[in-house]
Amino acid sequence: MIKLDAVTRTYGDFTAVDEVSFTARPGRVTGFLGPNGAGKSTTMRVIVGLTRATSGSATVSGRRYVDLPNPGREVGVLLDASAQHAGRTGRETLTIAQRFMGLPSARVEEMLELVGLTSDESSRRVRDYSLGMRQRLGLATALIGDPGVLILDEPANGLDPAGIRWMRGLLRDFADRGGTVLLSSHLLHEIEVVADDLVVIGNGRIVAQGAKSELLASAGAVVRTTEPLVLAEALAAQGVTSSYVGEDGLLAQANAEHVGRTAFSAGVAVLELRPADGAGLEEIFLQLTADTQRDAASQTPSAPHLEGALA
Numbered sequence: 001m002i003k004l005d006a007v008t009r010t011y012g013d014f015t016a017v018d019e020v021s022f023t024a025r026p027g028r029v030t031g032f033l034g035p036n037g038a039g040k041s042t043t044m045r046v047i048v049g050l051t052r053a054t055s056g057s058a059t060v061s062g063r064r065y066v067d068l069p070n071p072g073r074e075v076g077v078l079l080d081a082s083a084q085h086a087g088r089t090g091r092e093t094l095t096i097a098q099r100f101m102g103l104p105s106a107r108v109e110e111m112l113e114l115v116g117l118t119s120d121e122s123s124r125r126v127r128d129y130s131l132g133m134r135q136r137l138g139l140a141t142a143l144i145g146d147p148g149v150l151i152l153d154e155p156a157n158g159l160d161p162a163g164i165r166w167m168r169g170l171l172r173d174f175a176d177r178g179g180t181v182l183l184s185s186h187l188l189h190e191i192e193v194v195a196d197d198l199v200v201i202g203n204g205r206i207v208a209q210g211a212k213s214e215l216l217a218s219a220g221a222v223v224r225t226t227e228p229l230v231l232a233e234a235l236a237a238q239g240v241t242s243s244y245v246g247e248d249g250l251l252a253q254a255n256a257e258h259v260g261r262t263a264f265s266a267g268v269a270v271l272e273l274r275p276a277d278g279a280g281l282e283e284i285f286l287q288l289t290a291d292t293q294r295d296a297a298s299q300t301p302s303a304p305h306l307e308g309a310l311a
């Protein structure tokens with residue numbers, strides 16, 4: 001379990017992380033989402049003691065990371081795959097971790113096999129690794145101590161599609177065996193597929209958190225119609241907010257049946273109608289973080305207010 005209680009980190013008069021509280025639970029994959037510069041990495045660095053919190057507390061398995069006697073046995077950490085020692089081979093990197101944690105030497109081969117690094121690759125120096133190979137090595141280092149908690153910052157970065165699928169299975173399996181996974185990613189589809197819980201951060205503050213299923217269910221329905229403006233007005237007359245998605249689409253804050261009946265009453269032809277949960281994380285993400293996005297084009301007009309929906 002990872003528990004954050006009102007963690008704040010300031011740099012001068014800039015607040016990078018602002019009173020962040022959440023819990024990542026055993027048996028669940030918690031997806032940590034937010035736009036560039038939102039404070040994800042800083043929060044993760046605070047959890048593992050690489051950055052000091054200005055105030056608030058973060059614990060892993062009930063203790064501060066720095067107080068864990070053999071942290072690698074409790075928490076597997078992959079924050080920056082490029083930060084690994086470039087002059088060592090992959091095998092050397094793992095061997096050092098294995099010795100440091102007092103593990104049997106067989107763990108090195110097991111981990112190489114687990115992450116799919118061949119014998120030839122493991123003998124190359126890390127400086128000659130591709131980004132995907134570095135990620136695999138980073139995951140192997142995170143997992144070698146057989147920890148119960150994983151903290152991974154953008155682990156899918158650089159992985160090919162097969163690698164992403166493999167990692168998804170690995171994380172799912174880890175959580176299903178009772179492990180706790182905290183995972184940040186810009187790949188919203190990945191998070192949507194693998195995460196059980198979501199924590200969304202914008203400008204250093206949590207804007208939503210809760211079970212993914214609840215968060216997505218709160219997204220309403222996506223409807224494609226010949227006359228989105230007419231339908232948006234008909235929905236607004238019933239107090240239902242909606243926002244435009246694409247040229248002829250609306251994301252409405254009501255269930256699909258309600259939207260269908262409203263469209264029928266308004267005489268609008270419906271081309272497609274579905275609950276937003278199939279398509280929705282990107283839309284929800286953009287709406288929740290609309291005030292904090294740096295790219296105005298990514299904002300949807302009249303974004304409904306989901307903020308704090310599950311916080």
Ligand SMILES: Nc1ncnc2c1ncn2[C@@H]1O[C@H](COP(=O)(O)OP(=O)(O)OP(=O)(O)O)[C@@H](O)[C@H]1O
Binds near residue numbers: 011016036039040042
């Ligand atoms: N050492 C530092 N000194 C000053 N500002 C910092 C420092 N470290 C982080 N920040 C600032 O804190 C904010 C949060 O950065 P952080 O790296 O946590 O964001 P992020 O959500 O991980 O972003 P990204 O998705 O781009 O990786 C940014 O504005 C960043 O510039």
